[in-house]
Amino acid sequence: MGFGEITELDTEDCWRILSATELGRIAASAGDSIDIFPVNFAVDDHAIVFRTAPGTKLLELAINDRVAFEVDGHDEATAWSVVVKGRAERVERQSDMDAAEELGLRPWIPTLKYRWVRIEPTEVTGRRFARGPEPERF
Secondary structure, three states, X not given: OOOOOEXXXXXXXXXXXXXXXXXXXXXXXXXXXXXXXXXXXXXOOOOEEEEEOOOHHHHHHHHOOEEEEEEEEEOOOEEEEEEXXXXXXXXXXXXXXXXXXXXXXXXXXXXXXXXXXXEEEEEEEEEEEEOOOOOOOO
């Protein structure tokens, strides 16, 4: 197989993968620090929505709303990765919070998470990789 097969995913394939995935990672930064947080999420009208509690994540998003969000996965034959870049904003209007509640998103751990965040994408990219053994080195 040589160098392996890498396929660029089109936007709709990326959204299909995102819609079928529950756990992703958000990368946020404040100053010189970059942090990565695992979050369970839902897709709502080509945006990423997650719940959180007050803390580092919300603080960093208040300082710098530009984020990257990533999901990945694999099966026996392939692996994939989807990256969403965009702007994160707290959901503030009650009607928007009510709509977010309808997504059925619940925390995975027993904590109260009353803050909603929505990532509005500016770029969505993805790749699919054929899995296989490492090629001969020498």
